[in-house]
Amino acid sequence: MAQRHTTSLTLRLRYRFDNLMAGGTTALIGWFALACLAVVVPASTVLVWADRAAPATLSGRLAAVWVSVGQTLKIGGAVGSPLYVLASVALALVALLFVSTLVGLITTGINRRIALLRRGHSTVLESGHTVLLGWSDQIFPVVGELVAANANQRRSAIAVLAPKDKVEMEEEIAASVAGTAAGTGTGTTRIICRNGRTTDPAELARVSPRTAKAVLVLPPEGDTGDAQVVKTLLALDAAVPEPGGAVVVAAVRDTRSHLTAQLAAGPGAHVLCVDDVIARLLVQTAREPGLSLVYQELLDFAGDEFYTAAVQGLAGRTFGEALLAFTTSSVVGLLRADGGVALNPDPGTAIGAGDRIILISEDDDTAVPADASSSVEEEAIVTARPRTPEAERLLLLGWNRRAPLVVEQLDRFVGPGSTLDVVSLADDVRARAAAGASGARSRLEVAFRSGDITDPGLLAKLDVPAYDGVIVIGETGHEPLPHAAAPAPARAIDLGLAPETGTQTDDRTLVTLLHLRAIGEAAGRELSLTTEMSDDGNRLLAPAREGADFIVSGRLISLLMTQISENPCLAAVFEELFDAEGNELHLKPVADYVRTDREVTFATLVESARRRRECAVGYRLRAEACTGPAYGVRLNPDKGQRVRFGEHDWLIVLAES
Structure with a gap:
């Protein structure tokens, strides 16, 4: 014998209600009509019988109940012959059906439109806006820097197109911008997100690249990111076939993809190679500690950065005279009338009427000419003998796709007789072949050693302080650390370092830095460390002294792309700055330029550097090297400012190698 369920009345009623809802539209309408009649008819009867003005006869009261029911249910409630009543009810039902259908159509249309807008499929009708194509963690520093760059504008817009939910993109960007140090949100800049494939020309049109002032193609995460950038550039060319006024800036990771991306982008676009730029900066910073802080200050819009200014009365004068023609800006080069860039030209170079001055300033409206030559103190200038390049002994811990480029760049920078010891888990033969692929080395001798850079015993045997x-x-091509096996955060930057993610690669770097710190403390000295990291969040966890040199690849490329998008002529400036040939930024002993037994004006340093065919743009104080947020770096100081320097302070100059 079957047993009956011993459930509560509430559960049984809910079960019957669920069965009723599953019965379909017809059953729902029927039951809904019966439910309405079950409520309306008794209530109308009560109202009629309770009314003192109600008819005295039963038929009259029933007619009154019918009228009340009809008016409540919007079916007329007409009184008359049965045919008349039937026709009035039929007309009322038709009207009710028409109105309800119309309301339903309008509601459906509005809901569909809202859903379409939420999916981000509508077209952005903006002009002079900045377009970001693609989605990766690089989008957050790019948006933050663009917001900072547009802070002095009344109205600006950023349009983002990516194959991602529109609402999710808006929420992530809002959270990222709100979490910045400034914490001021997007200010006058509107962030507009649209969903779509960046490789489809029809979907690209949703962000109106034709009317934009700049288009930035961000490298997506994963090993196929470079191919995605190339396809996006081809789609952009198809969407905007005729050359427009928009500045196109893209980035690829692998050097082998650089030429392909440049061909796809066209002659007027700027394509950055992540591997090349990072390798150059790693080498420059390794040889001159503190240089990464200078670039960080120059590339973000929070402090001083590169701008161009009209000659304003300097036409016909020499570049050397222009160096002291701006009290609150540091002159570094000339933008020629034909578009060519000359960084740190000969001081006797004449300035043409159509030229522009390249300088470092707080903003584009602070580059105001004001002569500072009267602040030069001739008696404080010293003449130091040229320093001959010395042989260096360097150590490279780890190996990845950029390592051969690092070796190549070191060979171009270091003095003859320098040595580089490479320690990595990478196969020794493979590492040698990769390092030798860049060509014969003339100055640098490289030795390879296989080992785990996270092993404290191995690091102790290397005599790192020497x-x-x-x-x-970031070391690749091995199993991640046990504690790094957990899934990576949603915003971990992937730089194509397969098979590990950027965060897993950073985990090994953090462990290595922890052991190196212990080695430095045991030796009683600070190690000259330059570290490459993928995620800026991991940099904050690094066990290193304040003000240490960290090259955060994703953030650095984001800053470069933003700077070029705002001022395209800076592409040539950065290309020369990161190249071993030509002019680069250097940190040189301030004692080689001025006397350190007195206070001197910065104008005196500028004049002393000019005589050595260099452009002085700032200084770094050793006493403040571990004190944030500037860590002793002061770019573009007022030339009338007086400072007392020590023997171990540095002058930041733009000079040839």
């Missing part, structure tokens, strides 16, 4: 500089890069 090296002039140590470079730690």
Whole structure:
């Protein structure tokens, strides 16, 4: 015998209600009509019988109940012959059906439109806006820097197109911008997100690239990111076939993809190679500690950065005279009338009427000419003998796709007789072949050693304090650390370092830095460390002294792309700055330029550097090297400012190698 369920009355009623809802539209309408009649008819009867003015006869009261029911249910409630009543009810039902259908159609249309807008399929009708194509963690510093760059504008817009939910993109960007140090939100800049494939020309049109002032193509995450950038550039060319006024800036990771991306982008676009730029900066910073802080200050819009200014009365004068023609800006070069860029030209170079001055200033409206030559103190200038390049002993811990480029760049920078020891888990033969692929080395001797850079025993045997500089890069091609097996955060930057993610690569770097710190403390000295990291959040966890040199690849490329999008002529400036040939930024002993037994004006340093065919743009104080947020770096100081320097302070100059 079957047993009956011993459930509560509430559950049984809910079960019957669920069965009723599953009965379909017809059953729902029927039951809904019966439910309405079950409520309306008794209530109308009560109202009629309770009314003192109600008819005295039963038929009259029933007619009154019918009228009340009809008016409540909007079916007329007409009184008359049965045919008349039936026709009036039929007309009322038709009207009710028409109105309800119309309301339903309008509601459906509005809901569909809202859903379409939420999906981000509508077209952005903006002009002079900035378009970001693609989605990766690089989008957050790009948006933050664009917001900072547009802070002095009344109205600006950023349009983002990516194959991602529109609402999710808006929420992530809002959270990222709100979490910045400034914490001021987007200010006058509107962030507009649209969903779509960046490789489809029809979907690209949703962000109106034709009317934009700049288009930035961000490298997506994953090993196929470079191919995605190339396809996006081809789609952009199809969407905007005729050359427009928009500045196109893209980035690829692998050097082998650089030429392909440049061909796809066209002659007027700017394509950055992540591997090349990071390798150059790693080498420059390893040889001159503190240089990464200078670039960080120059590339973000929070402090001083590169601008161009009209000659304003300097036409016909020499470049050397222009160096002291701006009290609150640091002159570094000339933008020629034909578009060519000359960084740190000969001081006797004449300035043409159509030229523009390249300088470092707080903003584009602060580059105001004001002569500072009267602040030069001739008696404080010293003449130092040229320093001959010395042989260096360097250590490279780790190996990845950029490592051969690091070796190549080191060979171009270091003095003859320098040595580089490479320690990595990478196969020794493979590492040698990769390092030798860049060509014969003339100055640098490289030795390879296989080992785990996270092993404290191995690091202890290397005698790390004896090296002039140590470079730690993300190591790839092995199993991740046990504690790094957990899934990576949603916003971990992937730089194509397969098979690990950027965060897993950073985990090994953090462990290595922890052991290096212990080695430095045991030796009683600070190690000259330059570290490559993928995620800026991991940099904050690094066990290193304040003000240490960290090259955060994703953030650096984001800053470069933003700077070029705002001022395209800076592409040539940065290309020369990161190249071993030509002019680069250097940190040189301030004692080689001025006397350190007195206070001197910065104008005196500028004049002393000019006589050595260099452009002085700032200084770094050793006493403040571990004190944030500037860590002793002061770019573009007022030339009338007086400072007392020590023997171990540095002058930041733009000069040839």
